[in-house]
Structures are given as C-alpha cells and as structure tokens.
Amino acid sequence: MPSLLQLEGLDSGYGDIQILWNVSLTVEKGEVVAVLGPNGAGKTTLLKTIAGIIKPKKGRILLEGKRIDGKPPEKIVEEGVALALAEKELFPLMTVHENLILGAFNKRARQKLDENLEIVYSIFPKLKERASQKAGTMSGGEQQMLAIGRALMTDSKLLLLDEPSTGLAPLLVKTIFQAMRKLMETKKELSILLVEQRTVQSAQLSDRGYVLSNGRIVYEGDIKEAVYSKSFLRRYMGM
Ligand SMILES: Nc1ncnc2c1ncn2[C@@H]1O[C@H](COP(=O)(O)OP(=O)(O)OP(=O)(O)O)[C@@H](O)[C@H]1O
C-alpha cells in the first residue's frame, strides 16, 4: 500500500530563492504528523508546495502513489488535500455559514455538504452559535476555527494545518488543541499534517514528527518524548 502522502527529495522556493532542500516525508492514512521548526524554517513553504500554490523545483509529491506535483491548487483540493493557512483567507463580509458552504466547492464535497457541516458544527459549537455573524467580525481564535472548518468542508483525506494556534491567547490555544483532538476522534480516517511552533501541545496530538530547520529535515521519529528533552529542543528547535 502506498502512503497517503509521500514527499521525495523536494526542493522548493520562490523564484531563484531556494527554501526547501531535499525534503522527504510521509503521512499514512489516519495519521497525525507534526512538522516542527523555528520561524523561517520553511514550514509554510512546505505546505504551500504540497497544496500546489508553489511548484517544486525538484522531487516528487505522491498522493496514494499518484503524482500531484505540478497540478494546479484547485485540482489538488479535488484530489483530497485541504490547506488551512495561518494567514486566513476567509471572506470577511460573508457570514460564518456562507464561508463554510464556500469550502464545499468541489463535486465530492457538495454531495456531502450537510453531513460535513454537521461535523464542523459539532467540533466547533462556537461556529454554530455564530453561524450568521460576518466572518470579519469574529475574534482571532474564532476565525482560526472557521479556517479549519472551511478546510474540513472540502471533504479531504489530508488536512494541512498551518500553525492553528499562532497569535491566540493561552485559553484559546487550549480550545483549538481540544477541538483538534475532537476532530481526530470524530474523523478517525482523516490524516493531518500539522505545522506548529507549540512543540509540546502538537507533539501530544501527533503520532510522529519531523523537525524542519533551514529548509532541511533534521529530525524524524518519535516526538512525544523528545519534546521534553532539553538537548532535543536546543539541538533542533534553537530553544
Ligand atoms: N513569497 C515569498 N517570497 C520570497 N521569500 C519568501 C516568501 N515567502 C516566504 N519567504 C521566505 O521563505 C523562508 C521560509 O518561510 P516560511 O514562511 O516557509 O517559514 P515558516 O517556517 O513558515 O516560518 P513561521 O514559523 O514564521 O511561519 C523565509 O526566509 C521567508 O522570508
């Protein structure tokens, strides 16, 4: 069985600037895999490359054994990969409900719209409460939930989450991590590639992890224990 997602020797960047160097990683079906790394390590670049927003310069990206690198972003969504970015791309003047519906634009997602909407509202009751509120007037944490909710509405196999807890007050961070746990329990078959700077919390949610540093994978394996080790944090996270 091929991995759900497999990256092989990926080089990527912006124009002439190379950011990712020979990145290889895998995500299996139903797995939650964390990518940790300091600011500027290339984490967002990695997710954007998988999602087809940036074209890799070298290497291959396989989804269930089939190449998706080089395909346009909307095609990659159709294949079952959803990206929820930290810099949210919500429609601020539209309501929460309308934003969620817009997430279900592909054919597969439209057919499962009601079912997925129910899942999103059960994971994020706040979104249900605020269904008719304009997205732009929601708090930072609520907008983060909405971004994840909208990604879920695409009915994907793989969810790429870019720092869902960044910029949030401690209490909201807890809420977001609790919501992610609930999401994992509700949708057991969903795979998640979780990019985070909050090492301890994301490690506890994840099955495995990688550390990205200066655009290179410098660690791969268990992270639940590793993140409590001072030498791991110093060596890989620059902490
Ligand atoms: N559009 C762009 N054009 C040129 N360089 C960029 C662009 N976007 C990001 N970079 C550069 O790529 C490098 C990696 O950025 P990236 O956003 O992938 O890091 P990150 O690990 O997500 O960091 P953070 O934790 O701060 O979000 C940085 O040096 C950044 O300045």
Ligand SMILES: [Mg+2]
């Ligand atoms: Mg980033």
